[in-house]
Amino acid sequence: MGKARIVRPDFGGAFPAHIAVIMDGNGRWAERRGMQRILGHREGIASVREITTECARMGVESLTLYAFSAENWKRPTLEVRTLMQLLRLFLVKERATLMENDVRLSAIGRLEELPKAALAELRRTEEQTRANQGMRLRLALSYGSRSEVADALKKVIEDARAGRLDAADVDEETLRRYLYDPATPDPDLVIRTAGEMRLSNFLLWQASYSELYVSSVCWPEFRKAELHEALRAYASRKRKFGGLDQDGRDADARARRSRRGA
Ligand code: IPE
Numbered sequence: 419m420g421k422a423r424i425v426r427p428d429f430g431g432a433f434p435a436h437i438a439v440i441m442d443g444n445g446r447w448a449e450r451r452g453m454q455r456i457l458g459h460r461e462g463i464a465s466v467r468e469i470t471t472e473c474a475r476m477g478v479e480s481l482t483l484y485a486f487s488a489e490n491w492k493r494p495t496l497e498v499r500t501l502m503q504l505l506r507l508f509l510v511k512e513r514a515t516l517m518e519n520d521v522r523l524s525a526i527g528r529l530e531e532l533p534k535a536a537l538a539e540l541r542r543t544e545e546q547t548r549a550n551q552g553m554r555l556r557l558a559l560s561y562g563s564r565s566e567v568a569d570a571l572k573k574v575i576e577d578a579r580a581g582r583l584d585a586a587d588v589d590e591e592t593l594r595r596y597l598y599d600p601a602t603p604d605p606d607l608v609i610r611t612a613g614e615m616r617l618s619n620f621l622l623w624q625a626s627y628s629e630l631y632v633s634s635v636c637w638p639e640f641r642k643a644e645l646h647e648a649l650r651a652y653a654s655r656k657r658k659f660g661g662l663d664q665d666g667r668d669a670d671a672r673a674r675r676s677r678r679g680a
Pocket residue numbers: 441442443444445446447485486487490501612
């Protein structure tokens with residue numbers, strides 16, 4: 419795949435390297451139109467396509483989309499089954515768009531809980547897009563932050579028992595290495611659509627210092643213009659990471675380096 423040309427509007431400030439989105443409000447979007455909830459999920463796929471393409475075009479490095487939570491299994495069987503069918507269709511149908519945009523797809527969550535057919539298409543799409551050099555698209559599927567931490571803890575205990583890990587060496591970076599996808603940096607911006615002001619078990623550890631943006635627009639209507647609005651809001655934020663200025667994080671890294679005598 420050739421390198422795609424990056425076209426980024428000027429948002430008047432910093433631009434996020436990693437955007438994470440809680441794609442909420444599909445059901446409400448449909449219900450308000452007297453339609454079945456599942457039609458909202460179907461329409462939501464058009465937003466996934468538009469937001470993914472636009473993020474890739476603007477040079478976002480990573481985009482994480484919360485598509486199905488660990489708690490969403492509690493929904494009626496028919497809705498869950500249809501969501502899984504839509505996921506499978508998405509993975510097959512969007513391969514061409516992902517290739518066109520040089521996007522590499524991966525997933526986080528308890529993927530072994532997905533239906534076999536959906537998991538097989540996920541693996542195929544990951545495989546086909548593996549060499550793409552542009553944006554990384556991560557789907558959070560059967561994902562819950564608490565299960566991620568529980569899964570991490572299990573592996574920590576295994577490694578400690580096997581003598582590969584010493585309690586004295588455990589710090590934040592150690593814990594990060596046991597999370598689902600340690601290589602992807604924390605999200606800079608977490609967007610939630612449809613107005614709810616909660617994280618719903620999404621990236622609790624990783625979003626510690628993310629900027630939060632809530633849009634009142636339901637996911638099926640969240641498109642390029644709404645994304646740009648979120649990016650303008652992000653550009654105007656002042657991130658401090660507990661320090662006194664925008665460089666709080668850099669200052670912290672500098673301080674750690676100098677403590678280590680580097
Ligand atoms: C988000 O839309 C999609 C999933 C959680 C799978 P919802 O289905 O939660 O829509 P609302 O919140 O009921 O409107």
